[in-house]
Amino acid sequence: MAYYPTSFHPFLAATIIYIFFLVLYCPPIEANSDVGFSVNLIRKTSPRLFPQRLRGLSAMSETPQSPIIADLGEYLMELSIGTPPFKIYGIADTGSDLIWTQCVPCNNCYKQLNPMFNPQKSSSYSNISCDSNLCHELDTGVCSPQKQCNYTYGYASDSTTQGVLAQETVTLTSTTGKSVALKGIVFGCGHNNTGGFNDHEMGIIGLGGGPVSLISQMGSSFGGKRFSQCLVPFHTDVSVSSKISFGKGSEVSGEGVVSTPMVATQDKTLYFVTLLGISVGNTYLHYNGSSEIVEKGNMILDSGTPPTMLPTQLYDRVVAQVRNQVAMTPIVDDPELGSQLCYRTKKNLGGPVLTAHFEGGDVALEPLQTFIPPKDGVFCFAFTNTSDDRGIYGNFAQSNYLIGFDLEAQVVSFKPKDCTKNT
Ligand SMILES: *[C@@H]1O[C@H](CO)[C@@H](O)[C@H](O)[C@H]1NC(C)=O
Numbered sequence: 001m002a003y004y005p006t007s008f009h010p011f012l013a014a015t016i017i018y019i020f021f022l023v024l025y026c027p028p029i030e031a032n033s034d035v036g037f038s039v040n041l042i043r044k045t046s047p048r049l050f051p052q053r054l055r056g057l058s059a060m061s062e063t064p065q066s067p068i069i070a071d072l073g074e075y076l077m078e079l080s081i082g083t084p085p086f087k088i089y090g091i092a093d094t095g096s097d098l099i100w101t102q103c104v105p106c107n108n109c110y111k112q113l114n115p116m117f118n119p120q121k122s123s124s125y126s127n128i129s130c131d132s133n134l135c136h137e138l139d140t141g142v143c144s145p146q147k148q149c150n151y152t153y154g155y156a157s158d159s160t161t162q163g164v165l166a167q168e169t170v171t172l173t174s175t176t177g178k179s180v181a182l183k184g185i186v187f188g189c190g191h192n193n194t195g196g197f198n199d200h201e202m203g204i205i206g207l208g209g210g211p212v213s214l215i216s217q218m219g220s221s222f223g224g225k226r227f228s229q230c231l232v233p234f235h236t237d238v239s240v241s242s243k244i245s246f247g248k249g250s251e252v253s254g255e256g257v258v259s260t261p262m263v264a265t266q267d268k269t270l271y272f273v274t275l276l277g278i279s280v281g282n283t284y285l286h287y288n289g290s291s292e293i294v295e296k297g298n299m300i301l302d303s304g305t306p307p308t309m310l311p312t313q314l315y316d317r318v319v320a321q322v323r324n325q326v327a328m329t330p331i332v333d334d335p336e337l338g339s340q341l342c343y344r345t346k347k348n349l350g351g352p353v354l355t356a357h358f359e360g361g362d363v364a365l366e367p368l369q370t371f372i373p374p375k376d377g378v379f380c381f382a383f384t385n386t387s388d389d390r391g392i393y394g395n396f397a398q399s400n401y402l403i404g405f406d407l408e409a410q411v412v413s414f415k416p417k418d419c420t421k422n423t
């Protein structure tokens, strides 16, 4: 769910195609379109880091850890905000930075089943003054007549949140079960939030690399600026949670680990890695977009985008190979499915296995990670195309891998894991 400054407009055509994809796969959600990356984001970069504000931390031996559950194509991460702690379930999003939740009073909020956060009921809430440097960390912070920092934060899907930038105590659970309180975390109290959010989603938890993200605000307070996530497969029951862990202890190591370098660009938010090619079964297809050259950082790892999006040049060849290797006839007569590659079958396909050849190693993808049932008895290939030369490695393909983002070593690591098993 890449963030884009609101002055930018993503390519409309791409947006429409993508929203269509989402409507199909996960009916109520379209807040996760990520095509905004396809414009070159010219964003003010922020060399300033936040002042150290993690006071009163409990022992460093505790690794902050949060439950994370599947939510129709998104993943909801649990954390608490305020004093006393108020539970929030926000979309875990490595494609954006801001942490925000719907707040009362609501000028214009989408429907939410759980109560909304009320700043008046929290003793640790404070508005950020627009004179403060913190206000200007966000490109879109503006001064309200009351000198508050009003923000607008938009996503490529045309979802936006508007509200007041504030600071709060954020509480996470930990490996030892004790809670870990982070004081003075900058977040958006969203009073006007629009887009295709569903009523379980209470906001977004930005896990990108920019200064206002959760991981950047934690910094290395917990023994290293890193985190790891294990996402359960799409359609896993909400009663089954997995974990997202931060700092020391969140390393992804041991047998079967594949690591790939992060590629630094002007965009501090997004995690770029390099994909050399994709194999369908034993057939290797090299990465290409508008040229044959494999650019460094051609894929964005985004937990807020469900499908994997490939440049059309590569996508078309991948789809042709999948068709070739599946011994069934694709569905052609269902307008709801459009031009997607779908098959009528009671259970998921037996193959083929796809392999993502990242710089540094290979990540194998089983049909569970590449075919998604939009409706009963139908499985569709969960990749889509983009006119951009950069692709997105989406959350379907990230499921059942423990994926570590080490912001200090600038490495992303993958380890196959059954994320439904809490070990
Ligand atoms: C924060 O700003 C809101 C909106 O103007 C105001 O109603 C509220 O009293 C302020 N809260 C604090 C703690 O200053």
Ligand SMILES: *[C@@H]1O[C@H](CO)[C@@H](O)[C@H](O)[C@H]1NC(C)=O
Residues within 6 Å of the ligand: 107, 143, 144, 145, 150, 162, 163, 164, 191, 192
């Ligand atoms: C600032 O945000 C508050 C709360 O959303 C809103 O009522 C007010 O109109 C905004 N002011 C400006 C100048 O945007």
Ligand SMILES: *[C@@H]1O[C@H](CO)[C@@H](O)[C@H](O)[C@H]1NC(C)=O
Residues within 6 Å of the ligand: 107, 108, 152, 160, 162, 192, 193, 194
């Ligand atoms: C809410 O935000 C939308 C999109 O940014 C804007 O067009 C609208 O005027 C805002 N509404 C209110 C009540 O502030």
Ligand SMILES: *[C@@H]1O[C@H](CO)[C@@H](O)[C@H](O)[C@H]1NC(C)=O
Residues within 6 Å of the ligand: 288, 289, 290, 291, 292, 313
């Ligand atoms: C991409 O690779 C395919 C297969 O090698 C080739 O047919 C196609 O022309 C390439 N496209 C570009 C723009 O280089």
Ligand SMILES: *[C@@H]1O[C@H](CO)[C@@H](O)[C@H](O)[C@H]1NC(C)=O
Residues within 6 Å of the ligand: 014, 017, 312, 316, 385, 386, 387, 388
């Ligand atoms: C996606 O692919 C289809 C056919 O494979 C093509 O018609 C469409 O233009 C492509 N979309 C983009 C955004 O490249």
